[in-house]
Amino acid sequence: MSTALNVQTDELPALLAEGLDARWQSFLQRCSEPQAQWYQEFAQSEARPKLLLAIAASPIFLDYCQRFPQALIDLQQQGLLDAPLSAGELTEQLAAECDACSNADELAKTLRQFRYRHWLRLVWRDLNRLCDMVATTAELSALADVCVQQALAFLHRELCREWGEPQSADGRPQQLSVIAMGKLGAGELNLSSDIDLIFSYPEAGSTVGGPRSVDNQEFFIRLGQRLIKALDARTADGFVFRVDMRLRPYGQSGPLVVSFDAMEEYYQDQGRDWERYALIKARCIAGDEAANQRLMASLRPFTYRRYLDFSAIESLRDMKAMIQREVARRSLHNNIKLGAGGIREIEFIAQCFQLIRGGQEISLQQRPLRIILDELRDMELLPAPVVDELQAANVFLRNAEHAIQAWRDEQTQQLPDAPAPQAALALSMGFDSWEAFTAALAEHRQRVDEHFANIIAAPEEESSTDRAAIQRWEVLLNDPDADSLTEELQAAGYNDAAEVARRLLALLTGAGVQRMQGSARERLDDFLPLLLEQAQEAEDSGRA
Structure with missing residues (x-):
């Protein structure tokens, strides 16, 4: 039997088909003879379209099959490849395997093989829209x-x-x-x-x-x-x-x-x-x-406070502003989680209502985002059309997130900039081209950003240049690192920026600050960005 896949042009886009046959043959050569025989037959069975999509849209899928060649075989032969599994069924499987372990090294091996086996199953089901x-x-x-x-x-x-x-x-x-x-x-x-x-x-x-x-x-x-x-x-x-x-x-x-x-x-x-x-x-x-x-x-x-806690809106505004500064600093505008109209904004909308009203409305103390959005519609806190658009956007963005991560099993929500992963993402999302996918994505993100602005974004009169400058320092000080802090201090015109950064980091990571009482820490968090901005203004005035 031939080891070639012989991918046809109507089966996969040319960008994804290129080189796939060579990778497939290299994979088969690393399998045992019975395993290679099984994979060759599987590739010519009715499962072929699903297999082609999985290995084309997720190169790591084939890499994991190479690392654990028996995993996909066992899943298919046990009838689990296409099937959902409950928490109870997963527990039963893993408990039996862990019981056979005699030490921590065997446990580590068992856990990893279990994880990769079911990661393959979940990626197979997700990319092929079996769930x-x-x-x-x-x-x-x-x-x-x-x-x-x-x-x-x-x-x-x-x-x-x-x-x-x-x-x-x-x-x-x-x-x-x-x-x-x-x-x-x-x-x-x-x-x-x-x-x-x-x-x-x-x-x-x-x-x-x-x-x-x-x-x-x-x-x-x-x-x-x-x-x-x-x-x-x-x-x-x-x-x-x-x-x-x-x-x-x-x-x-x-x-x-x-x-x-x-x-x-x-x-x-x-x-x-x-x-x-x-x-x-x-x-x-x-x-x-x-x-x-x-x-x-x-x-x-x-x-959850017992009263209606409208101060939560301002807190979420500040958190979002910090994220926006980080997005700008790290050029994350194409990040579908943190960028404008992304997953985080949908979460903020829901959690704003949870923090404000959750102490009085027990139904808002649930965790899943989709359930909270439905509760907000049923309680008439958000119009039904708004909830429908947020739910649709959340599904679209989370599906896109999974497709992005399926490519290399990496923790990223950044849109790819290379042609091959772009083609894979578009294919996984059911679009004929990258342009069609990004157009649909832009529509969802625009709707989310508009709803976020209507609900959480600060009024225009609060968006002053001074506040924006202070928020730049808030972002850096919230999760500081020496290189980023030094870079910003240099850009702001500080003399000996590296030494200022070192002293700030020593202060913020010191035991005294880490163990500060809540109100004292909040005052420090408010004071330091203001101090840095005023010090910069003073240096600017001195140079003038």
Whole structure:
């Protein structure tokens, strides 16, 4: 049997067909003889159109098949390739595989093979429109949940054998609570997203029954470190999920794990507006269920105020302005998440109403974006035509995001600038040309941007040149790095910009600032950008 694909011009655009046959033959040569035979037959079966789309629109798809050549075969032979899988079914599969592991290295290998097997299945289903966007994001979220849960269960047992079981002062066993934030928290994970996590544990105490006793925080910090390594570390088998812990209390300068009481105290005393915004999507995905419910109940008053909180609008305006400055600085106008009319603006519209009214309207305390938009329509807070356009734009943008990420399994929302990935994106989205796709995209983004301006954008009289200049400094100081800060200070005319940047970074990353009380930190956040702008004006006046 020939090893050639023999792609016809009516099957794929010429840009995507070029070189595909050579890649296919190279792939088959790396397979075992039975595997190569199966793939040759599969390529001539009724599944051929789906296979061609998958390997043309996602070069990494074929790379992963080469890394794990048996994965696609097993999926197809088990009837799973085209099928949806519930969280329960994924749990059952992975639990059985983890039970066969005898150490952390075997666990890491099992988790990675499981992730890539189901990534292939999900990309196959998504690119071929065998499921809709909601189903894709729900299954990706379930996949992440299950990987975290099973890895944590294995590592908890392993650490208990070394250090004993963590218990409260009155002898109750303790478990690590894992809070998912962002897209995972909302059950809306994308194809190549990292996962934002926060770790906590119920009560102080110490371990019992092991060779030596340690306090609970030390136990859970070690457990959290092992969990991150099991998921995030890159091995010969790849990675499971990139893990981001920066949303935890005190950020990167804070402890990896804190108790429930310490977390509640932090948000009450020092929590800032952006943390309220982040906690809207918070969801416990691992740990003791009753304890997790207690934790989330304790955090709810910080997120959702009992009164109508119209100050949230100004906070979201500031956050969006900071993002816009970052978009301009990094030339991210073609970013379908952060650019004008992108995914982030749709999220801001929904979360504006959640922060303002969520304390009084329990139905607005839900996490998924599409459900909140429907609630806003039903409550007559947004007109039905507006909600319809936002829902349609969200589906279009999220489908485009998946197609972009399917190309190389990279965490990006930037529109491609090379012809081949452009052709793949247009094909995945059902358009005959890149021009037709970008025209449709522009229409969606324009509608979103208009609705965002009507609901959240600041009045024109507030958009002064002075405010814009101050916001430039707010962007840089919100997540500072030495190079960007030095570059902007030089552009602003500062003498010895590198030294000013160094001192600012030392101040902002110092323990004193990191642990400031909420009102004090807010005053500092307001003061520093104003100081930098006034200092620049003073230098300009001196030079004049």
